Amino acid sequence: MTHARPQIRAEVAALPAYKPGKKPATSGRPVKLSSNENPFPPLDGVLAEATACLEGLNRYPDIAAVELRTALAESVGLGAGNVALGAGSVAVLYHLLSAVCEPGSEVVYAWRSFEAYPIAAGIAGARSVQVPLRPDATHDLDAMLAAVNEKTRVVIVCSPNNPTGTVADRREFELFLAALPRDVVCVLDEAYVEFVRGSDIPEPVHLLAQHENLVVLRTFSKAYGLAGLRVGYSLASEELTEAMAKTAIPFGVTQLAQTAALVSLGRTDDLRDRVDAIVEERDRVAAALRGLGLAVPDAQGNFVWLALGDAASDFAGTCELQGVAVRPFDGEGVRVTVGTVDENDRLIALAEQWAGAPVGATARS
Template identity: 45%
Template sequence: MTSNQILMATETAHPTLRAAVAGLPSYVPGRRSAGEDIAALASNESHYEPLPAAAAAVAEAAGRMNRYPDMAAVELRERIAAHLAVTAEEVAVGPGSVGVLQQIITGLCDAGDEVIFAWRSFEAYPILVELAGAKPVRIPLDDAEGHDLDAMAAAVTDRTRIVLLCTPNNPTGVPISHERIEAFLRSIRSDILVVIDEAYVEYAETGSGPDSLSLYREFPNMCILRTFSKAYGLAGLRVGYAVAAPAIAEGLRRTAIPFAVTALAQKAAIASLDASDEMEARTAVVKQERSRLSAQLAAQGWTLQPSQGNFLWIRADDDLRARLVGAFDQADIMVRAYPGDGVRITVADPASNDRVLQVMATILAVHAA
């Protein structure tokens, strides 16, 4: 090849994305509200303002935002550890539970390794797995919209490194019982990390899901994943955490992006834990509204599984899903649609929930006709 040919080839070449990235689906967030009359029920955010103590902590910490945060998040990890009766060495933090999950997958998976999860479940799961060069293994939900743990256990191969269990499941709201997870843990290899994703655990009724801390103490290959984005109302600050065996937790801290959890987020999370009574009072109201919505939708004729999250799930084919989304759009209500599967509706304030009931009654009558 002549020097001119080399120059021409160089001039026409351009950087390209990795094949795994080029073919990666984008995470689809819930649509944002564009006006005061819009009911934003597409993202499972808290519909309360931040806890006063958390807002005060952020305001106080803002005066030092010119300084880097504590990369090790020592104070926050110690406070989480005290809250859960574990040690700080067992705690790793990150930018939301999804950020910590990325640390988990990065820390454990090589190219071609497998990560098993239910589907449909949290939409970020396959994206994070593929981004790491690993293989997502989707196991269909059972007839009750929950995890088919027998099928998940049967899907384990020599390349399986992680199993993700979302309880209560997003978007269906169905929890996994303590007994079923315990049996599952006993049935699979001890070198597989089983991640219990409890992003919505604060909204679950006691006993509906697992006692994850007791399971963690018995099974060292288990990891608990939680967030401050939902019940604690810190979605805009991005802070979540994992509880794992010290060696695993240390690896998660190593794979974290430096300074990813801001000082404001760390201080707000600590203040939120200290205001747990107020947070629990808020979640109690959400539970009451969830029960009211569920009962009235059932009375209208809708079929839905009991939810333990701050949302309800309507299984719908594409025709019904389109009708639902169209009717909600007309009523200035934003919900989350999942093509081929259904619609998720966040439980909000009573007035917004009443608007949901009105739309659902109308669309059911039209659909039945």
């Protein structure tokens, strides 16, 4: 007698599992620079307000998150009907793909980019079309446009791109969006946009008024330091926003998360100071690594990318032995999150050791 088994969809069985950033060894002074987390605690006042929510854990959260959605909309000059929420911006992406994709459709995105993209596309029943990045680790928007066909439902542009840290040029993106068929949704994933400095990047709110097929993704996980609460959101047309609400898991964003995000949204000065500190450290780390002869492209997130190729695993192994966890991508490179000053100094010292440079050669002046 044949033993019957539950049937798993072939598309799901073939999917890779999402791999979170590795935790450092617990001995010594462990440093985790593998998950693009904010090294600072939540902004002032957030913990107090969030803690007050604990007394209401027996109640469901506001399923429509009206207060938070309204505040987000007002902060960018849109209406609440243009804002959808999810448990992180990646959840909002899942909602979108579920709403617009169907078996046999295609999702186009750059590669290497965010590891969740192929998983999200596969779950929605769509086929991934991966377009290689340019040699400078930026999106090849012309090649991505050429990959669009009658099966394409969504194109994703990650800016700053995770894990390479590069951004999409404003003019190039506008031309790309104008040339994209109107029935193809363009997702501009801006999870790290608060960290961008000195670059002419797209102005999505302005573009939303002209392109009903544009969806902008943002999150409270990175700059705001709320990764543990999972609050992401989208800016889009009312039609697409309504569709995403229909495919979202009910009550997916807790009241605790909604409250923390709402309080964080009002702490603009504190946010700017913390982001500026991270950006200053990012630029210092990138300069130090380049000073060792390592290839580091333009870094505009809260991380830097070391284009080490086949040496990626070796570098990550060197770091791991010293209790520093980074994120290797075998055969391609290593992504290193910007941590505290001391944590970054340890990373730089390890890079010096690995590169064979005199210890202290790139020390902070």
